[in-house]
Amino acid sequence: MKIILAPMEGVVDALMRDMLTRIGGYDLCITEFIRVVDQKLPARVFTRLCPELLTDGKTLAGTPVRVQLLGQDPNWLAENAVRAVELGSPGVDLNFGCPAKTVNKSRGGAVLLKETEQLYRIVKAVRDAVPKPFAVSAKIRLGYDDTSLTLDNAAAIAAAGASMLTVHARTKSDGYRPPAYWPWIAKIKQHVAIPLIANGEIWQASDARLCQQQSDCTDIMLGRGALAMPNLAQSIRSGEPAMPWPQVLELLMQYSEFEMCGDKSQYYSNRIKQWFSYLKLQYPEAATLFSQLRVLRKSSDILATLEQALRDETSTQTG
DSSP, X not given: OOEEEOOOTTTSOHHHHHHHHHHOOOXXXXXXXXXXXXXXXXXXXXXXXXXXXXXTTBOTTSOBXXXXXXXXXXXXXXXXXXXXHHHTOSSEEEEEOOOOHHXXXXXXXXXXXXXXXXHHHHHHHHHHHSOTTSOEEEXXXXXXXXXXXXXXXXXXXXXXTOSEEEEESSOTTTTTOSOOOTHHHHHHHTTOOSOEEEESOOOSHXXXXXXXXXXXXXXXXXXXXHHHSTTHHHHHHHOOOOOOHHHHHHHHHHHHHHHHHSTTGGGHHHHHHHHHHHXXXXXXXXXXXXXXXXXXXXXXXXXXXXXXXXXXXXXXXXX
């Protein structure tokens, strides 16, 4: 079984990848997408979103990190894919699943699921350009408005030479509303021969088992569930219980300290609140603490609130 950490725009950045892969259980990470329009991007664009390129394409825990590209022009995507692997990425991933309106309006992400031939042209151009030892993977949803092109799209991507296909088992129109339609992945598997990765609505180890059963797919990708339970990958692998809340608080403190010292410190307030929006789905304590954090604007106030919560937990445990 392979477990892959999903790309989540504005959430799973290098710091989050580092923290989650240190906890363990992941075989691969995919970066947030790099938007390709009409030029070969400079190296700094790649290393800004994927600083792991400077450490042999791996997190400090040793987990490989694959650069993801998003765009609609086959030739420019191919050129930038070559640059990604030259810089140290162990392959490239192509984003055909992003549901964001701004991305779709500029003919990127999930809107390309309406253009089967273009999917083929993009994947083939990238596969032909990238040296064979490097993987060329893709991520799709079941479709844009409906599932009428699901099988055609998957077959086109496979025929174009993709090494692997991740399927988020919902359409763009479904958004992130439950359920994920995992049986659709089993249907796709009957039509393509390349490895498939199942993605969507995996929050617990029991969800992973059900997903594997219904999708007829061993390998899985974790997104929001990995943020709700930081040790979800290990829980799926070994059955260990959810990380205790005091440990989660310590993790939040580490994240806060690194984030506030980094070059994205201005985003700290939004990012920590976004992480809490997932944590509260798993931890009642997070929901209580989030009610205090959500009204705070200053990073120093948020950090002070987290420090107090950790002190309260420590005194409760020792008392």
